[in-house]
Amino acid sequence: AQSVxxxxxxxxxxxxxxxxxxxxxxYGATPYLFWYVQSPGQGLQLLLKYxxxxxxxxxIKGFEAEFKRSQSSFNLRKPSVHWSDAAEYxxxxxxxxxxxxxxxxxxxxxx
Amino acid sequence: SAxxxxxxxxxxxxxxxxxxxxxxxxxxxxxxxxxxxxxxxSLTLIATxxxxxxxxxxxxxxxxxxxxxxxxxxxxxxxxxxMSPEDSSIYLCSAxxxxxxxxxxxxxxxxxx
Numbered sequence: 001a002q003s004v005x006x007x008x009x010x011x012x013x014x015x016x017x018x019x020x021x022x023x024x025x026x027y028g029a030t031p032y033l034f035w036y037v038q039s040p041g042q043g044l045q046l047l048l049k050y051x052x053x054x055x056x057x058x059x060i061k062g063f064e065a066e067f068k069r070s071q072s073s074f075n076l077r078k079p080s081v082h083w084s085d086a087a088e089y090x091x092x093x094x095x096x097x098x099x100x101x102x103x104x105x106x107x108x109x110x111x
Numbered sequence: 112s113a114x115x116x117x118x119x120x121x122x123x124x125x126x127x128x129x130x131x132x133x134x135x136x137x138x139x140x141x142x143x144x145x146x147x148x149x150x151x152x153s154l155t156l157i158a159t160x161x162x163x164x165x166x167x168x169x170x171x172x173x174x175x176x177x178x179x180x181x182x183x184x185x186x187x188x189x190x191x192x193x194m195s196p197e198d199s200s201i202y203l204c205s206a207x208x209x210x211x212x213x214x215x216x217x218x219x220x221x222x223x224x
Binding site: 032034036041042043044045046049051090094097098099101102103104 | 115142144152153154156159203211212213214215216217218220
């Protein structure tokens, strides 16, 4: 069965530092992969998606993610974190008709 | 993309009552979904709202508790029936576009006393 794992429940980084959030998926075929961000009290906003092609995808707000089939990973990165990036981040994969979400990683940014 | 609105944004309800949440999409979409997000948790799919037919419920969710309507391609409602404190959650509406992207509404924060 499809699954998505986000190994880190909480991550704390200093403002201006680089960021990498981990996501591992389990799926037999080439997966559709997504990263969403949820700010406090808000719904989910799509950051970026991977369907096929170039394995490095660019998203909004300066985020990027790299699909690595050999590692079954789709990690989210940002070179320099801003205080406004503090939020919950969800990795997801698309199955036959529904999305499978990871448990989320809560990002805290220190000033 | 799709812009999704939900009403109400939050509500406080008494045990045993029901609440209907409305979801409006700014364009016609093929699929609409309802999720529950309990405090500090990830998203759990309640059901897929099908236009013109009964919703498809996930394991652990039943129509009597969470009746869903979808009268057209831009609108859906979710009712949380006979509420108990365990139903306190954020309820999120979602829509999938033809590009297989899924967009979410801002959520309805429900507190049951």
